[in-house]
Amino acid sequence: MLPATIWLLVFAVAPVVLLFAMSFWTSSIFGTEPDFTLENYKVVTEDPIYLLILLQTLRIAATVTLISLLVSYPIAYFLASLKGLSKTIFIIVLFLPFWSSYVVRTFVWLPMLGRNGLVNSFLMAIGVTDAPLDWLLYNEGATHIGLVYVYTLFMTLPIYLSLDRMDPNLIEAAADLGAGPIRTFFRVILPLSMPGVISGCVMVFLLGCGAYVTPQLLGGTTGIMFGNLIATQYTTTNNWALGAALSVVLILVVGLCLAIFGRRARISDIFIRT
Amino acid sequence: MADALTPPRQRLSKRQRRERTRKIALWSYVGFFYAFLYVPIALLIVLSFNNSDVVGLPLRGVTLRWYNEVFGSADLIRSIVNSALLGTVSAIVATTLALLLALGFRTDFPMKAWVMRMLLLPILIPGIVGGVVYLVTFGYGGMPFGVWTSTLPVHITWVLPFAFLTLFPRVHGLDPSLEEAATDLGATPFVAFRRVIFPLIKPGVIATAMFSFTLSFEEFIRTLFVIGSDRTVPVHLWTLLSDQAAPFLPAVGVVIMAVSIFASLIGFVLSAQADRGRAKVT
Numbered sequence: 001m002l003p004a005t006i007w008l009l010v011f012a013v014a015p016v017v018l019l020f021a022m023s024f025w026t027s028s029i030f031g032t033e034p035d036f037t038l039e040n041y042k043v044v045t046e047d048p049i050y051l052l053i054l055l056q057t058l059r060i061a062a063t064v065t066l067i068s069l070l071v072s073y074p075i076a077y078f079l080a081s082l083k084g085l086s087k088t089i090f091i092i093v094l095f096l097p098f099w100s101s102y103v104v105r106t107f108v109w110l111p112m113l114g115r116n117g118l119v120n121s122f123l124m125a126i127g128v129t130d131a132p133l134d135w136l137l138y139n140e141g142a143t144h145i146g147l148v149y150v151y152t153l154f155m156t157l158p159i160y161l162s163l164d165r166m167d168p169n170l171i172e173a174a175a176d177l178g179a180g181p182i183r184t185f186f187r188v189i190l191p192l193s194m195p196g197v198i199s200g201c202v203m204v205f206l207l208g209c210g211a212y213v214t215p216q217l218l219g220g221t222t223g224i225m226f227g228n229l230i231a232t233q234y235t236t237t238n239n240w241a242l243g244a245a246l247s248v249v250l251i252l253v254v255g256l257c258l259a260i261f262g263r264r265a266r267i268s269d270i271f272i273r274t
Numbered sequence: 275m276a277d278a279l280t281p282p283r284q285r286l287s288k289r290q291r292r293e294r295t296r297k298i299a300l301w302s303y304v305g306f307f308y309a310f311l312y313v314p315i316a317l318l319i320v321l322s323f324n325n326s327d328v329v330g331l332p333l334r335g336v337t338l339r340w341y342n343e344v345f346g347s348a349d350l351i352r353s354i355v356n357s358a359l360l361g362t363v364s365a366i367v368a369t370t371l372a373l374l375l376a377l378g379f380r381t382d383f384p385m386k387a388w389v390m391r392m393l394l395l396p397i398l399i400p401g402i403v404g405g406v407v408y409l410v411t412f413g414y415g416g417m418p419f420g421v422w423t424s425t426l427p428v429h430i431t432w433v434l435p436f437a438f439l440t441l442f443p444r445v446h447g448l449d450p451s452l453e454e455a456a457t458d459l460g461a462t463p464f465v466a467f468r469r470v471i472f473p474l475i476k477p478g479v480i481a482t483a484m485f486s487f488t489l490s491f492e493e494f495i496r497t498l499f500v501i502g503s504d505r506t507v508p509v510h511l512w513t514l515l516s517d518q519a520a521p522f523l524p525a526v527g528v529v530i531m532a533v534s535i536f537a538s539l540i541g542f543v544l545s546a547q548a549d550r551g552r553a554k555v556t
């Protein structure tokens with residue numbers, strides 16, 4: 001117990017405290033020096049690019065969450081309705097792609113959407129277009145597709161778990177009492193699966209806000225997100241203090257969203273995989 | 275009479291017909307969804323054999339030269355070895371720490387809620403910040419960047435909350451009176467753990483370790499910022515991707531995917547077996 005607590009203090013808490021402190025420091029070409037200045041936060045609030053990208057990031061994360069929810073719910077419902085071997089098989093087949101790193105899972109969309117990719121070849125073969133379309137890749141749309149593809153399991157799984165726990169007699173009871181399928185869904189099934197829905201939404205939203213790989217690979221210049229802005233401070237401009245301030249802003253904004261929507265999320269539903 | 279002549283199919287009630295339509299719609303949607311998951315992967319596999327110097331269609335015949343190039347690359351082999359070793363050590367340490375926490379969490383103690391918050395912190399911090407925070411810490415603290423210096427503690431800390439959440443439900447139900455009985459009978463706490471507690475939770479521990487291994491094996495963003503010039507498998511792919519014209523990229527992707535899926539599949543089978551073992555015990 002004690003070694004684990006010390007480990008957490010040193011490697012989980014202390015770095016975040018240092019990052020928070022560093023957001024008040026000064027970065028120059030000579031390095032980052034301890035200081036107490038609000039200069040970094042002033043830059044963040046004064047240059048409109050940061051607010052703009054922050055809002056864009058929240059918007060993309062929210063849309064991706066919504067799309068994932070709509071895409072995943074029927075699958076979760078389907079999996080919960082299966083039994084025995086077919087259930088195991090469909091679940092394993094669902095998991096398989098997610099067992100590889102999300103760098104690979106993002107990368108697969110380059111040959112899908114690229115100039116000589118599958119989508120363009122298909123569209124040209126059926127005569128929709130004569131020349132390959134360039135706007136499939138390197139924009140916000142591609143970022144959306146990539147993020148939904150990469151994170152959809154984190155939505156499907158908690159919804160599936162909450163639907164799977166549901167007593168099937170309840171649905172029958174609703175039908176016996178004269179409720180149609182639509183009414184049964186909205187009055188019985190959906191409310192009972194709400195814990196899973198909330199867990200999934202919180203998880204996908206959180207992952208979406210911290211995204212870096214997918215917008216970097218697929219987003220081009222218009223589809224970038226806040227994560228890319230933060231990374232730039234460390235990979236190119238070497239402004240650690242500003243990067244720390246941007247990180248603190250992201251932590252606070254995401255934390256606020258979680259505090260509002262995440263109260264009812266069940267952590268164990270989100271993270272336990274099998 | 276007319277009723278008896280109509281074929282049985284049409285005699286389905288309105289409700290049954292609606293039920294059937296709904297089933298067909300659901301199954302076709304499921305088909306679309308799984309196609310969405312697998313078409314990009316299938317395309318990657320096809321392209322990895324494509325005898326063309328450009329990544330993409332059309333297909334120009336089958337070749338194995340990209341795979342030859344990939345397996346001939348010492349960098350890739352080294353990154354696989356790095357990832358496997360790092361995953362193993364991270365899994366062992368994280369599972370041990372998670373076990374200590376899980377055993378401790380069975381009883382109440384002061385500041386319990388705060389320890390829980392600390393534990394979950396690495397998951398709740400947005401991914402990109404999770405990388406930056408260690409770059410800043412180790413960079414400022416003067417820790418040299420590399421697989422075994424900076425990356426190992428990052429992986430352990432990242433994996434720890436997942437390990438705890440996987441392990442805790444399996445430890446939670448353990449009756450503390452078992453330990454008490456053992457110590458009352460003269461066993462030292464260590465012996466009580468080794469002879470009484472551990473055999474009961476062993477399947478859960480194995481499952482947790484396997485899950486931790488796969489998490490570490492796939493970790494990218496936190497690793498990227500602290501690994502310096504060393505390479506793990508996902509970081510290796512990332513550095514190759516910055517040179518997007520490389521025609522062997524699909525083959526690299528397929529190999530990396532195969533390695534991670536294989537590692538996870540072993541973990542899945544082992545933890546399923548472990549669970550079955552647990553079912554037999556209880």
